Amino acid sequence: MLVLTDLSARIAGRLLIDHASVTLPEGTKAGFVGRNGAGKSTLFRIITGELSPETGSVKIPKNCRMGQVAQEAPGTEEPLIEIVLKADTERMSLLREAETATDPHRIADIQTRLTDIDAHSAEARAASILSGLGFDNDAQQRPASSFSGGWRMRVALAAVLFSQPDLLLLDEPTNYLDLEGTLWLEDYVRRYPYTVIIISHDRDLLNKAVNSIVHLDQQKLAFYRGSFDQFEKQRAEARELQTKMRTKQIASRKHMEEFVERFRYKASKARQAQSRIKALERMGSISAVVEDHVLGFHFPTPDKQAASPIIVLEHADVGYTPGAPILKNLDLRIDNDDRIALLGSNGNGKSTFAKLLSGKLLPEIGGMTRAPNMKIGYFAQHQLDDLKPDESAVQHVRELMPDATEGKVRARVAQMGLSTEKMGTAARDLSGGEKARLLMGLATFHKPNLLILDEPTNHLDIDSRAALIDALNAFDGAVILISHDQHLIAATVDRLWLVRDGTVSNYDGDLDDYRSFIIGGTRAANRQKKAEAKVSKADQRRIAAERRKEFAPLKKKINEFESLTAKLAKEIQQLDSKLSDADTLGLTPDQSAEIAFKRGDVAKKLAEAEEQWLALSSEYEEAIGG
8 A cells, every 4th residue: 555645845946746645555556647747757756765755754565666667768788688687686686596505495495486476487578578569579689779769768668567566657658659559558557466656648548557546736636546537527526516515605604794794793693693703713615626727729721722632642662761661662542631540660660651741751762642732731749859949939930920910929829829928938948748839830830731740749738638639620631640649549530541561551440459459469460570570680680780870870869868868867866965955964045046946957958858869769760660
C-alpha cells in the first residue's frame, strides 16, 4: 500500500501540491492525470525520494522495490539484450555468487531463489519485452550506441519493465513509442502483477490498462475507481452535486441572514435570532466549481475546394539516398475529403511518406500528381526547432500579416489557442504544448486543402487533445494523420493505411483488428519477418553501417544535445541540493531566491534541449530505418 499524507510541494516558489493525501491499495493500476504543469512529475520525484515535500509524508511498504525509466538512455557498446538482463540486479548478483560459492547450503539457497524469481526464463522474458517495443532478434544483439536517442529510451523502458519492481512508475511512456509499441504496453501494464502508477494523456491507455485514476486538480489529489471514462462520469456527477449543494446552501444562508437582520433586536425573537447566528457560524462554505477551460484549435477553411483526386501516386519510389528507396511502388489516391491514419512501426517510413506528400521529398522514380493550386499544411514535432526562439507568437504571425493591425494579428494568434498572457512570450519560454499550438497555427495559416499531422499530441494534455479532435472534425479538407493516440485516430479518421514491407497499402480492418494483430503476433508480422529474412544478416549490417555513416553529422549533433541535457540535469540536481540544505549552508532568503531563479532558468534550457534532442532523434531513426 502506498500512502501519501498531507503532502505540499513547490518548485521555484510556485505551489503545486497543497496538503494533499491519497492511498493506493497494493496491486493498483492507477492512471495519474491532470493538466500539464500541475505537478504530476514532481509528485513522482517525491515518491522516489528524489525531492523532499514541504509538508507531509510518503509511506511505502518495507523492502518495496521501486522502478522508473532512467532519465538517460543507455548508449554503451553492450547488446540491448544484455542491458535489459542487467536491470534485474538480484538475478545478476545471484548468478555471480553461484559461480564462486562452495558452501552446499548457500548453493542450495541461491538455486532456490533463482527458481523463485524465474531466473532461468530471464532471457526469453527480456527478448519478449524488447520485441514488444519494436526490436527484432537481430536488433537485440546490436550495441545500444548504434541506435538513436528515441530508440534507446525504449531500451530504458524495457529494462525497468524487465526488473518487475513492486511499484512501477511510468511518466508519459508512450512519448517514445509508436502506435504498435503503445498497444503492446497497454496490454503489458494491464497484466502487470504489481502496483503501477502511470502519468499519461492517452485516453485509450487509461481506459484499457488501469483500474483507477488519481486526479491532481487545484493542488489536491482525488482517487477514483475505474477507467478514465468512468472517472470523467463520476467527476461530472460530483461537480453537478457540488453545484446544487452550493446553490441550496447560499439560499439557506440568505434566508437565515434575513431572519437575523430582521429580528435580532426584537425581544420576542432574540433567542431564535441568536440560534441562527450560531448556525451561520457553524455552517461550512461549499466552494464553487472551478471551471478550467481549455483554449481550442482552429484550422481555417480553404479558400477553394480542390477537385478530387488531390494527390495521385503511380509506381513511385522515394527515399533519402539515390538507389536505396525507403518506400517503393506506391500506387495511391487521396481525395479532397479523405481522413487517413498511417499505421506501422517507427522506421518503416511513415514520416518519409508524409514528407513525400508535403513536397519535402520527391519521387526517385514513378509519378506524383497534385491538384492545381492545392495548398498543404504540414506539422511534425521536429519542426518545433524551426520556431525563432527570441520571437513571440505575435511576432511569428506578424511576419505573415505585415499590413494587418495589431488587433487582427492578436486575434489570429488567439485562434491558435494561445492565451493573451502567452502571446508576447518568447518561443523558447513557451511550454511544449504552447509551441505545438503555435506551430500548428503557422502550418495552417494559408488555409490548406490537405493537413498532414505527424505525432501532434506528444505535448498535449487530454483536454487539449479533445480540442484538437473537434478542430480536425470541423476542418473542411483532407487529413493525413500519424499518431500513437488511438482515441485521436478513432475519432477523426475513416481510412487506415499500413506502412510496412517497404510500401504503403490500404488496411481493411479497424483499430481493434490491428490491436489484435500487434498483441497476438499477426500474419502481417510474420510476412515482415519473411521479407527481412530474404536479406542476409551480413547485408543488413552493411546497409545499416552505410546509413549510419551517411547520417554521422546528424548523430554527432544528437550526441551533443545528449551531453547538454545530462549537464543541465546535473546542474539542476546541484541547485536542488543547495535549496534543500539552505539552513545548513547558512543561505540568506535573497541567496535562496537567487538559486531558485537560476534553477528555473536552467530548467527551461533543459526542456528546450530535450525537445531538440527528441526531434533530431526522430529524424535520425526515420532516416536509418530504426
